[in-house]
Amino acid sequence: MELEHRSHKHPLILHEAQKGEAQLPDLCFVCGKRILGPAYICSQQCSFHLHKMCAELPEKIEHPKHPQHSLILHIEPYDIDCSWEYKECTVCQESWKEFTYHCSDCKFHLCISCSLEVKERRIVHGSHQHPLNLLNMPASFNCDACNIKSEDTSSYVCTACPFWIHERCASLPSTMTSSAHHHPLTLAYSLPLKYSKFEYRCQICSKRVVPTYWVYYCPRCRYFAHVNCAKSETGSVRSSDSENEIEAKDLDPNLIQLPPPPQKYIDLISHFPEKLNSGENESATEVNHLSDDQDQLKHFSHDHPLILSDVVQLQGSSKDEIQNDEIIILCDGCVLPISISAAPFYSCAQCPSFFLHKCCAQLPKMVSHPFHTKHQLSLSLHGNGDSDIADYFTCNLCKVICNGFRFNCVPCNFSLDVKCASLLGTIKHEAHKRHLIQFKSDDLPDFSSTGIFSFVGQVVKNFFSSYNLCNVCGENFSGLSLGCETCDFSLCNHHCAMLPPTVRHRYDEHPLYLSYPPFQDHPDEFYCEICEEEIDPNLWMYHCRDCDQSFHTKCIYKVEETLNFKFGETFKARNHPHPLTVVRENKRQSWCDRCSKYFDYKPAFECAPCNTIVCHQCILYGDARVSVEDIS
Structure with missing residues (x-):
């Protein structure tokens, strides 16, 4: 079928793509949109294409945007007698190309896209019980759909009650695909009642989802998004975020990925002095060279000289501490494990339980830290200066107790453990x-x-x-x-902020993984195995993939609160005749033999000869001696 069209000098041929045939790659010459259906193409192969509907536009139309007069189809440059200085659509303010409908008397111009969008004057919408009337005039109002206040040229309003929505909101599709989620999203005119138990957040902007306004959601994943946020993310579904990660790494070569594995923390600690430009600061170590392959180090944190050790030496002296190719020892500085893959570290020949990563041994004594700009922070031990008292501190960043090294400001009572202090960068x-x-x-x-x-x-x-x-x-x-x-x-x-990626718990033999919402393809409720309460699906949790068991982060982390603590240290207390060992609350009991207070997962202090266990407060400020009558 041929068509003689006044916009082109050659005849146009109707083209309809057959099943399995690729669509035309070009855009329509009239509306500028991609051609997905039947189209007219130039018989002389001029790369001129028109939608079938655009090619058959009427010469004169009546349009509700300009009800006073008829609008005439205008094509440049063929209609030479009709030329205007400004080629701009009166409705959408977008510039038009060769085709437009116009009214010469009113100097009114309507682009082809707007002319095809004929809006009904009165509609029945599923979001409201009354019919809605089209208002074709600028108005400033708070939309009852998207909760955004803006001035739109067209909107729908209810004359029976105060219900007013944007015209673009009234045209929202009932389902849509979003690049931010892998399932189709369904439009709801309010938060479904079954989800009213918890307060939800938009998974795109992280702001609160108001239950009375419209929302796109995925029932399979309990995924929610504001309608405008979901619209901004329309497009093909992303298969991964690797491209975004590469872009972020290009921004900063020192990009820090959270949550980091223990070995990554060691890398951060190693570069910590460089990031603070503290290379000129005095180191906390004094190194004495003993031989070509061995160094002896005098460190302020230990009474005896430390020897630079490697894996072979350590395996030969303490084979019982090796399991599954991992050495189960903790550094006394950062309280992180020292593994076979770690760089050389320092150990004490006289104290078999004292170890230091090489990077922890080389930490500077004083630093100017961006987390505390009032004063410099000094590197110190966990103790308060008395060698016979086992003390620990709470890090001001992660709020976790620690008995390793700390960067401390005494006047402000501010402390950072070594791991948190090293988190500098993007x-x-x-x-x-x-x-x-x-x-x-x-x-x-x-x-x-x-x-x-x-x-x-x-x-x-x-x-x-x-x-x-x-x-x-x-x-x-x-x-x-x-x-x-x-x-x-x-x-x-x-x-x-510092939750570890995996933890272990006595309730489950498998590792528990830190999981983030939305939880894909899991529409059912989660219940915490510790407190037995339902877990808010908007919050993070620890989850066992093998047993399908879930835990609140606050519950599991209360149990694992001592992840930053090194147990097994033995010391002499001033108010007890025997050495005390720092232990977890033992299986015999969970309360102090002296004050009867529960340990609440905090470290306890055990005396084997006395068969007693006491709390930290009694060690510091009370009498740790407990009689047989007190225990019984």
Whole structure:
């Protein structure tokens, strides 16, 4: 079928793609959109293509956008008597090309795309019980669909009640595909009642999903997204985020991936002095060369000289500590395991339980750290200066107790363990691959004075602090944290920012993996095996893939709170006649023999000759001697 069209000098031939034949790769000359159906093409192969519908446009139309007069089809340059200085559509303000409908009297122009979008004046929409009327005039209002206040040229309004939505929201499809999720998303005009137990967040912008407004969701994964966020992510489904990760690595060669495995922490600690430009600072070590292949080191943290050891020497002296090609020993500095793959490390010939990574032994004594800009931080032991008291501290970043090295500010009572102090640079978290994140803190006055003024100052600081909602535990928090500048993704500094990727628990023989929402293809509820309560599907959890068992991060991490703690150290307490060993709460009991308080998963101190176990407070401030009558 041939068509003589005044927009082209050659005849046009109707082309309809057969089954299995590729579609035309070109765009329509009239509307500028891709050709997916029947089209007219030039018989002389001029690369001129028109949609069948565009080629058969009427010369005159009546359109609701301009009801006063008829609109005439105008084609440049063939209609020479009709030329305008501005080639802009009156409705969408987009520039038009050769084709447009116009009214010469009113100087009204309507592009082809707008002319084809004929909107009904009155519609019945599934989101509302009354008919909605089209309002063809600019209006500023808060949309009852997307909860966005904006000024649109067209909208739908209910004359029976105060219900008003954007015209673009009324045209939203009931289902759509999004590049942010691998399943189709379904449009709901409010949060479905079955999901009302928990407060949900948009998986794209991390902001709260208001239950009364429209939402796109996936029932198979309990995935929710604001309608505008879902629209912005339309397109083919991403198979992976590897491209985004490569782009992030190109931005910063020192990109830190969280959560890191233990070996990655060792790399961070090794480069820690370089990132702080602390190479000129005094090292905490003094090295004495003994031979060509062995160094002796005098370190402030230990009374005896330390010898640089390798795997062969260690295997020969302590074979019982090797299992599955991994050496089950912990560094006394960072409290991370020392494995066969680790670089050479230091050990003490007289104390078989003291070890130091080489990088931990070379940490500087003083650093200026961005997490605490008021004063310099000094490298110190966990103790308070008394060699006969086993003390530990709580890191101000991860809020986990530790008995390794710390960078400490005494006037501010501020401490960082070695792992947290080494987290300098651009950060990308596995749970938030879309954007980079960084450490943030409240820029508030210093209230570090003592006494009643410290208490009043803390109250004032808490009052003026801006609170964020943690994506991990769902709690409000303020202070030092990890957050995204682009969206509302935040991790509080109470364990959550530094959760390990895997943990083990006595309830399960398999490793438990840190898991992030949305949980793919798992529409059923999760219940914590420890507290037996339902887990909020918006929050992170630890999950066993073999047994399908789940745990709250706050429950499992309370049990594993001592991941940053080295047990087995023996010391002499001033108020007890025998040496005490730092242990986990033992199987016999979970309370202190002296004060009867529960250990609550904190370290305990055991005396084998006395067959007694006491808490940390009794060791520091009480009498650790317990009689047989007290135990019975």
